[in-house]
Amino acid sequence: MAQHASLARRAFPKPGVPVFEPDELRLVLVDRRAETANVTTYVFEAIRQDGQIFRHHPGQSLSLSLPSGSNLFQRSFTIASGGTGGNRIELTIKTGGQAQATLWMHKCLRIGDTLAARGPFGRFSPVHAPKAPLLLVGAGSGMTPIMSMLRWLRVRADTLDIALVQLARSRADELFADEIGAMAEAMLNLSVHLCLSRPDEKWTGLSGRISRPMLRGIVPDMARRVAFCCGPEPVMKATRAIYLAEGGVEEAFITETFGGAEHNAASRGRPMAVPAVRPMERLPQVSLSVPTPVDKGAWCLAPHMHERSEPISGPVPFGEDFIVGLKGKNFRAKPGQSIVAAAAACGLRIPTGCGEGSCGTCRVRLMSGQVAMRDQGGISRRDKEAGYILACCSYPLSDLELVNDVAGVDQAGAVSSSAK
Ligand code: FES
Structure with a gap:
């Protein structure tokens, strides 16, 4: 390190x-x-x-x-x-x-x-x-x-x-x-x-699946390098394991995870595992922990708080579910559970792409309540100012009222094609 x-x-x-x-x-x-x-x-x-x-x-x-x-x-x-x-x-x-x-x-x-x-x-x-x-x-x-x-x-x-x-x-x-x-x-x-x-x-060249002997043979000094890896999930997992076993540090192994595990679970509408939690430094008055869904976040990202109502004044009891309203339905979100995961657990599907705050596919508008959002640059300043959040990487800090009106944004950007 x-x-x-x-x-x-x-x-x-x-x-x-x-x-x-x-x-x-x-x-x-x-x-x-x-x-x-x-x-x-x-x-x-x-x-x-x-x-x-x-x-x-x-x-x-x-x-x-x-x-x-x-x-x-x-x-x-x-x-x-x-x-x-x-x-x-x-x-x-x-x-x-x-x-x-x-x-x-x-x-x-x-x-x-x-x-x-x-x-x-x-x-x-x-x-x-x-x-x-x-x-x-x-x-x-x-x-x-x-x-x-x-x-x-x-x-x-x-x-x-x-x-x-x-x-x-x-x-x-x-x-x-x-x-x-x-x-x-x-x-x-x-x-x-x-x-x-x-x-x-x-x-006559290299063949087979990626392996530690193979990778060590061609890049023996991999641990001193910053690694960028993109491909199918099993390949990225295997490469990460080799890199770490060779002495590389987690923060220096960076992957592109479009269609990652959380996204796939959300698509199937199944409840997702709540990621490991760590204290939220920027909310000293709130006795609540929020997750670190992306390990590399600690390296180059900072969490953002979004709110559309009065700031939280008193401590929020750890372990108490929040009520989230979306599409005329209410569902429960556990502390540390992303909005996408909580919705999926209740059978509501919020469209997702990357599942990690990069692509903006999961935007919803926050009408009231407060969340901690750990995006990776997938939301524009204009959308932030309009009250949008990324549901895949936003974690309720209070009861929420959400509106899913991103379709309106899509329609504004119509396809003009001569090849219909
Ligand atoms: S799914 Fe890509 S930002 Fe949420």
Whole structure:
């Protein structure tokens, strides 16, 4: 830990990047290209309502307003471009990964079509980490944010030591092969390791699942690196376990967890486990504990309190449930239970994307009551001022009255497409 505490004094420059709502940001498709049989890169020109240049951090995401049946839904995708190309951005998307929405993009989206978008959001980015040697691990389409980071690092011409581990099923599924090959030649500070889970008989490189001997063999100094890992949950869990076993610290292992455990449990409407609790430093007058749902939060994030009523004046007894009103129904939330989890336990489904405060899909408006919110940049200042909170990472501190009117925001950002 001491090693990373000293590293924290060095950091990448971190320019402010605002989050835009669908009525403030449009994406016009200017090109598309096939990366593999089922992965397509869509190249967009981003247009801000205020005419300014659109900016994002490497590794961040966007939500697109896409039609599904007769409705519009927001679907979140990580940005593959590095954030250095002005208004030109790229989204590399696996068809079928999010069912109808990605299928619609693949079949119907044409050059010149315009989509409403929300973002950028998310803190899965080196700009929020100490400036230290990097271990980048991308599995399958989890390479998308990793590629964004590589492109950004290349443009910066930084001499930072970077070890890239790319996991793919076969050479045919390997994303960005040509560009990464060119980077490996041009960037002396970059080492590239490709591992195939289902190679053909001609393959002589790394194969099989990620393992401690394999990772130690190619990146023996992984513990001194800040690690960014994106891919299927089992791959991220296995890689994290190896990294920690090799002496890495939890805070320096950073994952992108779209569709993570809490999100999936919420989708199935089952009660979710209440995360471990720790004291809430900013509420000394309230004898209440709130959870730390994301371990890395202690490193770079701060909790935010949101309230729409009188501040809590007296102590709240630990263990007392709160009553939450939403959609004309009341349900109970235990102290330390997120609103999404409490709603799911009562059979109410609040739409979620990332499950960790990054994407903004779970926004609800707080009409009365008080919550502690531990977001990761997934909510705009405009939405905060309008009283919205992120239900996946907001924890009741009192009884609440909520309104779920985000559909109105979606409708404002309609799809304008010539390919209906
Ligand atoms: S589900 Fe992404 S912010 Fe809540």
